[in-house]
Amino acid sequence: MTEKIQYEEQPLVKTKIIATVGPASDSRDMLRRLIIAGVDLFRLNFAHGTHDWLSGIVNNIHELSDEMGKPVGILGDLSGPKIRLGVLPGDEITCRHDMRFRFIRGIETNNPQELTCTYEPLIEDLRVGDPVLLTDGMVAMRVVEKPDDGQSVVCIVEREGIIRSKQGVNLPGVQLSTPSLTEKDIKDLAWAVEHSLDYVGLSFVRSADDITHLNEEIDKLEPENRPHIVAKIEKIEAVSDIEQILKLTDAVMVARGDLGVEVDIERVPIIQKRIIHLCNQYRVPVITATQMLDSMQFNTFPTRAEASDVANAVLDGSDAVMLSGETAVGVSPLSAVEMMSRIVREAARILSSSLHSEETTSNRRLHAREVTEAVTLGAGITAEKLDADLMVTCTHEGKTAMALSKQRRAVPTVALTDRRATARRITLYWGVTSLLTDVVDKSPQEILKYIANYGKKNGFLSQGSQIVLISGTDWSSLGHDMLLVHEVK
Numbered sequence: 001m002t003e004k005i006q007y008e009e010q011p012l013v014k015t016k017i018i019a020t021v022g023p024a025s026d027s028r029d030m031l032r033r034l035i036i037a038g039v040d041l042f043r044l045n046f047a048h049g050t051h052d053w054l055s056g057i058v059n060n061i062h063e064l065s066d067e068m069g070k071p072v073g074i075l076g077d078l079s080g081p082k083i084r085l086g087v088l089p090g091d092e093i094t095c096r097h098d099m100r101f102r103f104i105r106g107i108e109t110n111n112p113q114e115l116t117c118t119y120e121p122l123i124e125d126l127r128v129g130d131p132v133l134l135t136d137g138m139v140a141m142r143v144v145e146k147p148d149d150g151q152s153v154v155c156i157v158e159r160e161g162i163i164r165s166k167q168g169v170n171l172p173g174v175q176l177s178t179p180s181l182t183e184k185d186i187k188d189l190a191w192a193v194e195h196s197l198d199y200v201g202l203s204f205v206r207s208a209d210d211i212t213h214l215n216e217e218i219d220k221l222e223p224e225n226r227p228h229i230v231a232k233i234e235k236i237e238a239v240s241d242i243e244q245i246l247k248l249t250d251a252v253m254v255a256r257g258d259l260g261v262e263v264d265i266e267r268v269p270i271i272q273k274r275i276i277h278l279c280n281q282y283r284v285p286v287i288t289a290t291q292m293l294d295s296m297q298f299n300t301f302p303t304r305a306e307a308s309d310v311a312n313a314v315l316d317g318s319d320a321v322m323l324s325g326e327t328a329v330g331v332s333p334l335s336a337v338e339m340m341s342r343i344v345r346e347a348a349r350i351l352s353s354s355l356h357s358e359e360t361t362s363n364r365r366l367h368a369r370e371v372t373e374a375v376t377l378g379a380g381i382t383a384e385k386l387d388a389d390l391m392v393t394c395t396h397e398g399k400t401a402m403a404l405s406k407q408r409r410a411v412p413t414v415a416l417t418d419r420r421a422t423a424r425r426i427t428l429y430w431g432v433t434s435l436l437t438d439v440v441d442k443s444p445q446e447i448l449k450y451i452a453n454y455g456k457k458n459g460f461l462s463q464g465s466q467i468v469l470i471s472g473t474d475w476s477s478l479g480h481d482m483l484l485v486h487e488v489k
Contacts, residue, residue, distance in 0.1 A: 012390075012412035012460055014431040015344040016040040016320040018075065018287060019337055021057055022048065022328025028060045033334050034327070035064060038341035040427040041073035041199070043322065046188040047082065058195050071423035071434045073199065075230060076192040078185045080203025081178040083169040085134065086116030092164040095139050099157045103132075117169060121177045126153045133170040134163045137261035172236055172262040180210035181217060189214075193223045198424040201230040201253060206237040208244035215248075225421040230287065234258035239271055246282040251428060253322070257290040276316045283367070283406045285428050288313040289322035293339060297330040307343055314347035317408070319430040367399065372470075372480040376403040379470045379483050383411040386485065389465040390414060392451050393480065394440035398422045398429070400470065400480055405429040411468070412460075414451060416440050444471050444484055452488045461488055 019025065019034055020043040031042070042061055044054055058074060065072040086107035093112055095101070103123065106116045123146075126132070132141040132155055140159035147154075180202065181189070192200055202214050214229055228250035231238070234257065238245060246252070254275050260268045272288065279286035292310050293302045313321050323340060327333035367373060376393070383391050391413045393400045401415035413432045417423050418440045426434035439450045448469060455461025465488040472480050 012414070012433050013038065013040070013341075013345070014348045014412070015314045015318060016428055016430065017337060017340050017344065018043050018289075018320050018322040019327040019333065020045060020322070020324045022325075024329050024331075025327050025333040026053070026057055028064070030333060031057075031060055032064050032068070034337050035068060035070060035072055037334055037337040039072070039337055040320070041075055043075045043077055043201075043324075044197075045077045045079075045328070046184075047077075047079040048328075051188075051191050054191075055195065058197070065424075069436075071420070071427055071436055073424040073427035074197045075199040075201055076188065076197040076227070077201035077232075078188055078203055079182070080180065080185065080232075081119070081176070081182055082203070083117060083119040083122070083171070084166050085163065085169060086118065086165070088112075088115070088163065088165045092162055094162050095134075095141075095157045095160050097157055097160045099160075100144075101141065101155050101157070102152050103155065104152045119169070119176075119178065123150060123153055125174055125176055126171070127174075130174050131172055133172065133261055135161060135167050136257070137170060137265075139163050168258075170258065170261045176206075180204065180206065180213055186217060189217055190221060192227060193218065193221045196225050196421065197227050198421065199230050199251065199428070200227045201232050203232050203255075204235055204258070205231045205233065205245065206235055207241045208248050211245060211248040228425060233275055234262065236262045239263070239275070242275060242278060243282075246278060246284050249284060251285040251287065251319075252279050253287040253289050255289050260290075272313075273316055276313075276318055279319075280317045280406070280408075283402065285319040285405075285430070286317070287320045287322050287428075288316075288318040290324060292321055292323060293326050293336055296326045296332070296336045296339065300332050300335045302339055307339075310340060310343045311347040314344050315350070317430075319405070320428055367403070369480075372400055373403055375470055375480050375483055376400060377407070379468050380404065380407040380409045380411070382483065382485065383468040384409055386466055386468070388468045388485070389461060390451070390455065391468045391470070392416065392447070393470040394447065394472075395426075396422065396440070398426050401426050401429055401432045401434070404470075405432045414454075416447065416451070444469060444482070447471065448484075448486050452486075455488070463488055 017038050018041045019039045089110055089112050101115050103115050109116050126143050128143050128146055130143045139161040141155035141157050143153050144156045145154035230251040230253050231245050231249040232253045232255045234255035254272050276286050293306050296302050323336055326336040388411050391411050394416045395401050404413045415426050415432050415434045416437050418438050423434040423436040426432055439447055467486045469484040470480050471482045
């Protein structure tokens with residue numbers, strides 16, 4: 001493997017940045033600029049764009065990653081069973097308080113008192129008393145009548161406003177009969193596996209069974225490099241089943257957009273904090289997403305409240321924060337990433353070892369061998385006692401890197417790996433910078449020489465810096481069984 005240390009690494013980061021690719025950011029030049037500005041993973045939204053367009057983006061990201069010597073992950077976000085209004089007469093209707101509307105079958109009607117929907121089983125699934133939310137929850141209706149003929153349901157407006165054609169419909173608490181994966185999702189999943197995407201986001205998760213279903217669909221594709229699953233928590237049912245979901249998923253996204261529609265808006269911050277806390281306990285990477293710097297879709301500077309929101313997500317324990325419309329269609333994707341980077345770095349300054357805590361439970365699939373777990377725990381304590389400059393480990397699958405990440409130590413970590421897929425997955429892990437190199441199976445002396453040269457070149461190591469290395473000996477096959485402290489010469 002050819003060593004490439006061409007990318008001028010920024011100071012080692014802790015909380016990672018995810019940027020959504022769209023028309024404003026899909027050029028090769030912009031992708032390069034965003035990587036330099038601090039993007040660790042790119043998100044591809046399968047709800048928008050063709051596979052041909054997405055293929056070009058994936059190729060550019062992989063090529064740039066190789067050229068710059070920096071692993072960059074890719075998350076493919078499955079659309080899920082998004083429910084939308086059909087075509088409305090005149091494309092919009094003003095809904096006044098206590099007005100009655102009838103949902104009928106089909107996707108188009110000429111009657112302004114009738115509404116249609118892209119979700120065919122809507123009438124069967126709704127019951128009297130169920131809420132129906134439109135326009136991201138700005139307009140609220142409730143089912144008051146369900147005729148015996150089963151051809152319609154009658155709703156009354158409880159919160160007035162304007163609705164428009166093809167806007168989203170949310171049905172909080174309604175037991176939907178649709179599966180979590182649509183036919184489109186299955187096709188998009190096959191494309192994601194074919195193009196070696198690192199993560200696949202599952203939208204509108206309702207229970208742990210949805211994670212099992214997605215795993216089964218991935219198994220059918222027999223991938224050489226299996227994508228990790230990101231469970232998007234945006235429905236109240238998922239919040240209720242969160243601990244079972246955490247036992248099966250590889251990562252979680254707190255998708256606050258639809259979640260803020262599904263539950264009372266004042267509950268969203270508390271639910272966000274609880275999910276992040278549980279993810280930290282279960283050793284599951286967690287992404288905080290949606291409207292983080294939302295005003296930067298239209299401006300080159302965020303509001304103070306948005307800056308506080310990002311910083312608090314970092315301080316709560318998010319592994320990553322995500323930009324959506326800000327980088328996909330915003331006026332300046334680069335400004336958004338640069339601002340996000342500045343905020344997360346400033347927030348990281350006050351992170352300390354007091355923020356890490358013992359796991360009370362965990363997702364055991366994400367654990368390394370017992371010896372490795374013990375040695376990494378000792379390495380974290382040693383590094384902080386010595387006020388070391390860096391922890392270094394070698395990993396094939398990324399489990400040792402995960403063990404170090406979830407300790408939430410103040411000392412930054414570099415994970416060396418010889419597997420591209422592992423290097424890209426680690427880009428989501430808090431506090432860990434991954435490097436692709438074939439030095440992983442060499443002696444501790446060679447590993448230390450490599451990382452010392454890399455650190456000096458990129459400005460985070462100098463003469464006298466202390467490195468804590470987690471490595472293995474030839475004496476045991478139990479995993480990483482050696483902890484070594486080294487001073488850079």
